[in-house]
Amino acid sequence: MLRWLTTAALLAAAGGAAKQGELVIAPDGMRPSSIAGVPARLRVDPAAPGMPVLNPALAARAGLKPGPFAASYAVGPVTIAGRTAVARIDLGAGPIKRRVTWTARTYSDTADAVVGPGGLPDPVIRFQLRAPRPGERVVALPIAKAGGLFGGWGLTFAALTVDGEPMRVRFDPRRPTTATAGAGVALARAQGGALEGSPTTTDIAWGVQRPVRTLRLERPLIVGPIRLDRLLVRVSDYGGTSSIADAAAPPPDPDEVVVTAKGKRDRSRDVLTIGRDQLDRCSSLTFDKRARQVRLSCA
Incomplete structure (x- = not known):
């Protein structure tokens, strides 16, 4: 279903300062963050999974040890095996425990980690x-x-x-x-x-x-x-x-x-x-x- 918004809702969504419960992401997507106390360049990306995806170098710097749950990602016929762990992650609002994943491949050349809107606690992400x-x-x-x-x-x-x-x-x-x-x-x-x-x-x-x-x-x-x-x-x-x-x-x-x-x-x-x-x-x-x-x- 595709729905047009009312004029008032349109004006409210068009931009401006963040509203209560809304997290505004800048065009480059970058947010101050840390993983297990290690500073990280994290990008909030609408095309990324909700579980934070770390580059292998960051997982190594943070000293993460893989837990019993594995992750697997399919890109056409290519299957990418991932490891997961529970780590303290700070996305700018204080550290919380969150499951993260990493693979042998580097996900991003411009960030140490990425996360999609589903992995953020904020109810509205703009x-x-x-x-x-x-x-x-x-x-x-x-x-x-x-x-x-x-x-x-x-x-x-x-x-x-x-x-x-x-x-x-x-x-x-x-x-x-x-x-x-x-x-x-x-x-x-x-x-x-x-x-x-x-x-x-x-x-x-x-x-x-x-x-x-x-x-x-x-x-x-x-x-x-x-x-x-x-x-x-x-x-x-x-x-x-x-x-x-x-x-x-x-x-x-x-x-x-x-x-x-x-x-x-x-x-x-x-x-x-x-x-x-x-x-x-x-x-x-x-x-x-x-x-x-x-x-x-x-x-």
């Missing part, structure tokens, strides 16, 4: 991406229900209906707009569209590169003030894109392996990431846990 612009509109999307063993420790998704089914949406101001293969199929079926151009690669997470192609939509997907007509599609992650029309119909790539699952497709793996090419038009991105909404204010 990412102030840039100064508000005249003519901005605000749209509210429902927060998708968390699932899995760690529940809210995972990514915080919004929910959008595409092709009559719910699709999970996440927001990443540092990477381009991208869809998993299954999400690309659903978007092409609902909006019409074709793949164009040669396959390239793009960074997804933990430095993992995956093959993508450009999907051009005949009818743009409208998400409030956002008009999405082109995006990258991961051609062989969580399904395949063979059912999408090809604008140039090139010969198949002999190195590309497309797996087609039998039976009903698991649409819970369909994810649309709205990236920097769209969020550059937005002044703020707000995760309101009390209202269970994600709000975008964009020109």
Whole structure:
């Protein structure tokens, strides 16, 4: 469900000083923090898991010892094994005990650790991406229900209906707009569209590169003030894109392996990431846990 806000709510969401219970995150996302008493450069990132993810160097400096619970992250066919521990973490409001995770791979080259909005105690987290612009509109999307063993420790998704089914949406101001293969199929079926151009690669997470192609939509997907007509599609992650029309119909790539699952497709793996090419038009991105909404204010 997509919901427009009233004029009063729009003005309240458009920017300005933080309100009670609201944490405002600066455009660079950086917050003063420490892990187990060790100072750390931590970035609050709307595309990051709720469980704080530490680079291995920080975990070593903090002397963390892995506990009995392991974490595992899948980026297409690449599985990244992680360790977890309970540590005292200070995000600027005093130390609290929190489970953290780290892997052998470095998650971020610009921060020692990252955390998503689901891992913060504040009920409202507003990412102030840039100064508000005249003519901005605000749209509210429902927060998708968390699932899995760690529940809210995972990514915080919004929910959008595409092709009559719910699709999970996440927001990443540092990477381009991208869809998993299954999400690309659903978007092409609902909006019409074709793949164009040669396959390239793009960074997804933990430095993992995956093959993508450009999907051009005949009818743009409208998400409030956002008009999405082109995006990258991961051609062989969580399904395949063979059912999408090809604008140039090139010969198949002999190195590309497309797996087609039998039976009903698991649409819970369909994810649309709205990236920097769209969020550059937005002044703020707000995760309101009390209202269970994600709000975008964009020109």
